[in-house]
Each structure stands twice: as structure tokens, then as C-alpha cells.
Amino acid sequence: MNSASLSLSRDDRPILIAALFILVILAAGTVYTFARFGSAPLLSPTYLLQQLQIGAFLGVVAAGMMIVILIGQIDLSVPWTLAAAAMMATSIGGPLAIPVGLAIGLLVGLVNGIGVAYLRVPSMIFTLGVNAVMRGLMVAHTGGYAPQTAATDLMRTLASDRTLGIPHALFVWAAVSVLVVVMLQRTALGRYIYAIGNKEAAAYLAGVDTRRVTVICFVICGGAAALAGVLLAGYSTKAYQGMGDAYLLPAIAAVVIGGTNILGGRGRYLGTLIGVVLIVLLNSVLSIMEMPEAGRQVIYGLVIIFMLLVYGRGERVVS
Amino acid sequence: MLDDVAIKVRQNVGIVTAVLLFSILYVLYNLAHPRGFSSAVLVQNGNEIFALAMVAMAQTVPVLASGLDLSVGAVMTMVGCFASYLLTGAAAGAPLHLDIFGLHLALGTFPGGITGILLGIVLCLAIGTAAGFINGCVVVYGRIQPIIATLATGAVYIGIALFLRPTPGGKIDEDLNWALTNSLGDFAATVHIFDDGAAGWFAPIAWIPVPFVLIVLIALLVWVPFRRSVLGRAVYAVGSAEGAAYMSGLPIDRAKIAAFTLAGFFAGCGGLFLAIQTSSGNADIPQAGAYTLNSIASVVIGGTSLLGGTGSAIGSIFGAMVLRVISFFFRIFDIAPLLQPLFEGLILLAAVSIGALGVLRVKNTLELFR
Numbered sequence: 001m002n003s004a005s006l007s008l009s010r011d012d013r014p015i016l017i018a019a020l021f022i023l024v025i026l027a028a029g030t031v032y033t034f035a036r037f038g039s040a041p042l043l044s045p046t047y048l049l050q051q052l053q054i055g056a057f058l059g060v061v062a063a064g065m066m067i068v069i070l071i072g073q074i075d076l077s078v079p080w081t082l083a084a085a086a087m088m089a090t091s092i093g094g095p096l097a098i099p100v101g102l103a104i105g106l107l108v109g110l111v112n113g114i115g116v117a118y119l120r121v122p123s124m125i126f127t128l129g130v131n132a133v134m135r136g137l138m139v140a141h142t143g144g145y146a147p148q149t150a151a152t153d154l155m156r157t158l159a160s161d162r163t164l165g166i167p168h169a170l171f172v173w174a175a176v177s178v179l180v181v182v183m184l185q186r187t188a189l190g191r192y193i194y195a196i197g198n199k200e201a202a203a204y205l206a207g208v209d210t211r212r213v214t215v216i217c218f219v220i221c222g223g224a225a226a227l228a229g230v231l232l233a234g235y236s237t238k239a240y241q242g243m244g245d246a247y248l249l250p251a252i253a254a255v256v257i258g259g260t261n262i263l264g265g266r267g268r269y270l271g272t273l274i275g276v277v278l279i280v281l282l283n284s285v286l287s288i289m290e291m292p293e294a295g296r297q298v299i300y301g302l303v304i305i306f307m308l309l310v311y312g313r314g315e316r317v318v319s
Numbered sequence: 320m321l322d323d324v325a326i327k328v329r330q331n332v333g334i335v336t337a338v339l340l341f342s343i344l345y346v347l348y349n350l351a352h353p354r355g356f357s358s359a360v361l362v363q364n365g366n367e368i369f370a371l372a373m374v375a376m377a378q379t380v381p382v383l384a385s386g387l388d389l390s391v392g393a394v395m396t397m398v399g400c401f402a403s404y405l406l407t408g409a410a411a412g413a414p415l416h417l418d419i420f421g422l423h424l425a426l427g428t429f430p431g432g433i434t435g436i437l438l439g440i441v442l443c444l445a446i447g448t449a450a451g452f453i454n455g456c457v458v459v460y461g462r463i464q465p466i467i468a469t470l471a472t473g474a475v476y477i478g479i480a481l482f483l484r485p486t487p488g489g490k491i492d493e494d495l496n497w498a499l500t501n502s503l504g505d506f507a508a509t510v511h512i513f514d515d516g517a518a519g520w521f522a523p524i525a526w527i528p529v530p531f532v533l534i535v536l537i538a539l540l541v542w543v544p545f546r547r548s549v550l551g552r553a554v555y556a557v558g559s560a561e562g563a564a565y566m567s568g569l570p571i572d573r574a575k576i577a578a579f580t581l582a583g584f585f586a587g588c589g590g591l592f593l594a595i596q597t598s599s600g601n602a603d604i605p606q607a608g609a610y611t612l613n614s615i616a617s618v619v620i621g622g623t624s625l626l627g628g629t630g631s632a633i634g635s636i637f638g639a640m641v642l643r644v645i646s647f648f649f650r651i652f653d654i655a656p657l658l659q660p661l662f663e664g665l666i667l668l669a670a671v672s673i674g675a676l677g678v679l680r681v682k683n684t685l686e687l688f689r
Contacts, residue, residue, distance in 0.1 A: 074466075076612075115668075119675040120687055122625040124387070128612055129668035136661025143657060201688035210688070245605070249470060262464045294485065294602075297478030304471035305457060313462040317565045 014259025014311045015271045021307065022278050029285035042285065049167060053160075055280035056169035057228045057235070059273065062251040063180050064224025066272045067217045069255050070184075071196045072264025073116055073123035075218065078225045078251065080134035081108045082244030085226030086233035087138055090149040097152045098230055105226020106219050108134060113215030138241075146240045155234030169231055176224065181269050193217060197264030253300075254279050257307050333622015333674075334634035340620075341637045344644045351651045358502050358526040365530035366500050366596055368643045370395065372534055373589030374610050375617035375639040376542065376632040377451075377582040382618050384578040385558040385627025386465030390454060390473030391586045391614050392607035397476040398447045398590030400483040403600025405439035408492025436495055443591045444584060450476055451583015455576035465579075473611070480602035487601035491594060500596050503527045530592070534636060537588060541581075542632045550577045558627025585632075616667055617642055619674075642667075 029042045041047045061078060068075045081104070089101030108130060115126040151159075158168050184190035192213045195203040204210045228247065233239045252262075258275030260267025282303060286296050328335055349355030374391050381388040450472070457468045498509040504525030507513045513521045545551045553574035556564035565571050589610075594600055614635075615625075621638025623630025645666055649659045681687055 120678045132664025294481030297474045301471040301474030308463045
């Protein structure tokens with residue numbers, strides 16, 4: 001540890017570096033647009049708000065994913081939980097659309113949680129199976145085509161309308177963020193989550209019902225994915241096949257770039273927030289540069305490796 | 320003697336279950352198939368199984384070292400895209416060029432004929448191995464968790480594949496395609512050995528599909544020696560207790576790098592075959608993802624613990640075959656294609672849940688939290 005990082009705790013350093021990297025992305029993007037178009041759209045509040053609005057969907061997914069990663073598990077069922085919630089919400093319609101969509105997510109989370117916590121199946125494989133089942137159910141439900149049903153007005157209002165120039169989706173993201181922060185910092189459940197992530201056996205011996213907490217975490221993650229699905233369906237006015245596929249890996253990447261340990265037990269929500277903003281801005285700068293998909297993938301991978309090399313390195317094995 | 324067998328069976332209960340499950344399913348499949356137990360059906364199945372079996376073997380090695388390689392599908396795809404440039408079967412002296420961003424990069428000329436094909440195959444496998452080696456170095460020297468490190472390198476490899484083949488295309492030498500995706504008899508006839516496959520002694524084995532022979536050869540010539548080497552044992556040791564392995568003086572860094580490198584090699588074999596079989600290179604991101612996920616499922620069905628330390632790549636081959644045979648059944652029994660994903664998911668869930676029922680017998684709850 002050098003003196004510069006002494007004043008920072010181990011959890012704060014990644015957040016600071018990721019925040020600095022966001023500035024680098026913004027600066028590089030602005031230099032590019034200025035040189036090429038003579039304008040700086042990246043710095044205009046309208047453009048940034050629009051990007052954040054798109055980022056809100058990823059942000060909500062990442063919030064749920066972070067909870068699950070904190071207990072040392074992972075949820076690979078997010079893509080089709082998200083899509084299933086969106087499809088069921090649009091096909092039910094009416095005032096029940098949003099509650100039904102969210103209920104789907106909570107239910108999937110409950111199944112995941114029971115499988116992981118009580119059957120002790122590794123979450124990697126159980127949630128993978130649940131994802132396949134949800135995909136199967138939705139393919140059977142929709143016949144494999146894009147559903148013809150449309151999002152309800154309330155869903156559209158929540159996702160795309162603005163109040164005082166600020167998109168409603170951002171309010172939803174902010175509300176989810178506040179809930180998660182309060183839960184992690186101010187409740188016993190939050191403490192349990194970190195304890196389980198560090199050593200489940202120790203948490204159990206300390207009297208925590210670790211299996212129940214695990215189930216709750218998966219339920220939260222499923223609920224978050226469903227909320228993102230409902231919002232996304234509102235934003236694009238309909239649900240479609242594979243709408244969640246683009247959210248799984250970026251959500252994991254955002255959580256990890258934000259300094260959360262992939263093995264659990266360590267990480268702050270602020271980091272996840274910054275990780276999401278970083279990924280969203282990186283994507284938008286790359287699309288301004290008209291980077292082909294190939295280049296995006298390469299840069300995407302290199303950025304993750306670079307960020308982790310800077311601050312995400314594990315301990316050396318010593319015993 | 321019987322006790323020994325019983326112990327062996329108990330130690331390998333995962334792989335034994337996978338083999339039994341596969342045998343039962345496959346016999347049932349052939350009984351139900353109108354042309355069951357014929358070489359044609361076997362050849363078709365072998366071609367469908369090969370790539371997944373290779374990717375499953377690839378996934379096994381890092382899993383044994385309690386890592387996870389999320390880039391196996393990406394490496395497979397990337398090697399396939401390279402193969403569609405390197406194995407076109409162009410005549411000697413034909414310029415080898417890569418198309419990137421509309422640029423023609425001339426990379427010298429290519430020797431034609433058998434030499435060219437063999438050189439191309441070696442190059443493709445070397446590319447896969449190198450990709451695995453890079454994974455290993457990022458994990459060991461970068462000290463980044465394997466799951467997230469390979470997630471990132473996988474994105475890079477897919478990016479390279481997309482650079483090579485923004486749209487599906489390319490070409491594979493037709494003789495190579497024919498020789499490797501049919502029965503041994505066709506192979507012999509194509510490469511003109513054993514009197515073009517008409518030799519008397521050759522007839523009884525001429526029906527065996529080449530892909531199955533290749534799987535057995537790769538397992539026997541690559542996996543078995545590796546498992547018996549010091550590095551192979553070190554991989555198992557790292558997976559069951561890394562600290563203990565380190566204190567025992569085992570080369571844990573080299574073991575991990577070897578595990579990922581071998582994974583790259585196996586994934587390269589899968590990609591090479593997939594390109595040869597489809598006669599094209601295709602940077603298909605959803606397909607790469609599906610192969611990665613199915614490789615994890617195959618590993619688990621094949622009796623390897625995701626926690627590391629126990630299991631074997633042979634089991635994963637059977638795991639992959641079980642997964643594939645299940646999808647063969649959909650063709651036979653005319654199940655609506657729309658229901659297939661649902662059944663595949665349910666069967667996977669059922670398999671892992673039944674395997675997990677042992678937790679109900681655990682008396683000391685503390686033992687659950689390993």
C-alpha cells in the first residue's frame with residue numbers, strides 16, 4: 001500500500017478509480033466528437049439524462065445482482081426472468097400488469113433461492129436451469145414470436161415520460177438504490193448478507209438463518225430483474241424475445257467493476273452505481289464513434305480486465 | 320476384490336450415473352428411431368455431439384481447479400472463424416489474406432494439399448491453446464477471479480471472431496469436411512489408405528463414425544496423460560485445497576495455467592470441428608453463449624463438482640452426450656419444437672435436484688456450508 005491509497009479504505013479505492021475512469025471516457029469522447037463534428041454532445045445534460053434513462057434498466061438489474069453476488073452466489077436466470085415479467089405484464093394488461101410482472105420475478109427468485117439454499121445446488125447451475133425453464137415457458141406462451149400485446153399506459157409513463165425534465169425511470173432507479181443502500185447499511189438483513197458472503201458457516205454458527213437470507217436475496221434479485229423488465233417493456237412499448245439477454249453480463253460486469261468481490265462479502269452499492277454509469281457511458285461513446293460490434297466486444301473485455309488489474313486483484317496464496 | 324469395486328463405484332458415482340444414463344437413453348433412442356443402430360444414425364449423432372463434448376472437456380479442467388471458464392464458447396467460435404480462413408483447401412501458392420474492416424491483409428502464401436491442411440489444423444489448435452494460455456496468465460499473474468477474467472477475455476475473443484467474420488462465411492476444404500464428418504470407411508476412401516478403405520481387415524470397423532474416434536483419441540492421448548502427470552494431479556489438488564497444495568510444494572501457478580491452456584486446446588478442437596462440419600466460420604454470439612452454458616451443464620451431469628477437486632473430463636463427455644441425446648428425443652417423439660426449451664430446462668433442473676437430494680440425509684447442518 002502506498003501513501004496515496006492509505007487514506008482510502010479497500011472498498012473505496014475501486015469506486016474512486018472507476019469514477020476517474022468515467023471522466024476519462026467522457027473526456028476522450030468529447031475530444032473525439034469535437035474533432036469530428038465540432039460539438040460536444042456528451043457534455044449536454046439532455047444527452048446525459050437520456051443515457052442515464054437507458055442505464056436505469058441496467059442499474060435496476062445490477063442492484064439485484066449485487067445482492068446475490070454479495071452472498072457469494074450468482075443469478076444467471078436474470079435474462080428470462082426479465083423477459084417473462086415483461087411478457088406477462090403486457091399480456092395481462094390493465095391495472096394488474098405491473099403487480100403480475102413483479103410477482104413473476106419474485107416467484108422465480110423464490111424457486112432459485114429454494115434450490116440454492118435448501119437443495120444446495122450451486123447457484124451457477126440451478127439458475128441456469130431456471131433460466132432455460134423460463135425461456136421454455138415464454139417460448140411456449142408466445143409461440144416463439146414477438147408478442148403482439150402492448151405495454152400499459154402506466155408502464156410507459158414510468159419508463160419514458162419525464163417530470164421536470166427528468167425521466168421517470170431515473171426516479172425508479174433512485175428509489176431502488178435508496179432501498180438497497182438502506183437495506184445493506186441500516187438493517188440486520190444487510191449485515192447478514194455481508195456475513196454470509198464472508199463465511200456462511202460462521203454466520204450460521206452466529207445464529208443467522210443463512211438459508212432464509214439466501215432465499216430472500218434471490219427473491220430480491222428476481223424482483224429487481226422483473227422491475228427492469230416491466231420498465232423496459234414500457235420504454236419500448238412492448239415485450240420481445242430475448243429482451244433480457246443484453247443485461248446479464250453487463251450487470252455482472254458493473255457489479256464487479258464497482259469493486260464488489262465476485263466471491264461475496266465485500267463491496268459497496270455506490271460502486272455498483274458507478275459501474276453501471278461507466279458501462280452505459282462506455283457504450284454510448286463507442287456508438288458515437290460508430291465502433292463495429294467486434295471492436296466494442298474487444299474494448300469491453302479489455303476495460304474489465306484493466307479495471308480489475310488496477311484494483312480487483314486477489315490475495316496471493318500463502319497457506 | 321468386490322469391496323475394491325464397490326469403493327471405486329462409490330468414488331466415481333457421478334460418472335457411473337452419467338454413463339448409465341447415457342447408455343439407457345441412447346439404446347431407447349435407437350430402438351425408437353426407424354433406422355436405429357445404423358451407421359448413418361451414429362455418424363449424424365457423432366457430428367452433433369463432437370463440439371459440445373470438446374467444450375465440455377474444456378470446461379472440466381478449470382472447474383477441477385475450482386475455476387470456471389466462461390470463455391470456452393468464445394474460444395470455440397474464434398478458432399472456427401480462423402479455420403474458415405486457414406482450411407479453405409486453396410491450391411499451393413494461393414495468397415492467404417484476412418478481411419478486416421474491408422482491408423485485405425496479405426499474410427504470405429499458403430502451401431497447398433495435405434501439408435496446407437495439416438498446417439492449418441495445427442495453427443487453429445495453436446490459436447485455441449494460446450487463447451487458453453492467455454486466460455491462465457490473466458488468472459494467475461493478474462490474480463483476477465477466473466469467472467470474471469474469462470468473462471472479459473471471452474468478450475475479447477468474440478470480438479476477434481467478429482472482426483474475422485462479421486457475417487457468416489468462408490469455406491472449408493470439401494475433402495476435409497467429408498473425411499472427418501463421416502464413417503471411418505469414408506475417411507479411408509478420402510485419404511486413400513487401406514486400399515481406399517476396402518481392405519479386408521478394415522471392413523469390421525469401417526462403420527465407426529470418425530467424430531467418435533476423434534473423441535476417444537483426444538481423451539486417450541491428451542486427457543489421460545495429463546491427468547496422470549504431476550501437473551494434472553496438481554490441478555486436482557488445487558481444486559480441493561489450494562492452501563494445502565501450496566504448502567505441499569505443488570506448482571499451483573503452473574497447474575492453473577496448464578488447466579486453462581488445456582481448456583483452450585479442447586475448445587479449439589471443438590471450434591475446428593464445428594467449422595469443418597458447417598464448412599464456414601460464423602461469429603455467432605448467442606451460439607457461443609449457449610455452448611458455454613451447456614458445457615457447465617455437461618460438467619455437472621458428468622459428475623464433476625463445481626467446487627473443484629473431483630471429477631473427470633471423461634465424465635463430462637458423457638454429460639455432453641446425455642444433454643445431446645435428450646434433444647435427439649424431441650426429433651423422434653415429435654414433441655412440438657416450441658416445448659423443447661422447456662423440457663431441456665426441466666430435465667437439467669431435475670437432474671441437478673435429484674443429485675442434490677443427498678443434503679436431506681445430512682445430519683449436521685454445518686456440513687452443508689462448505
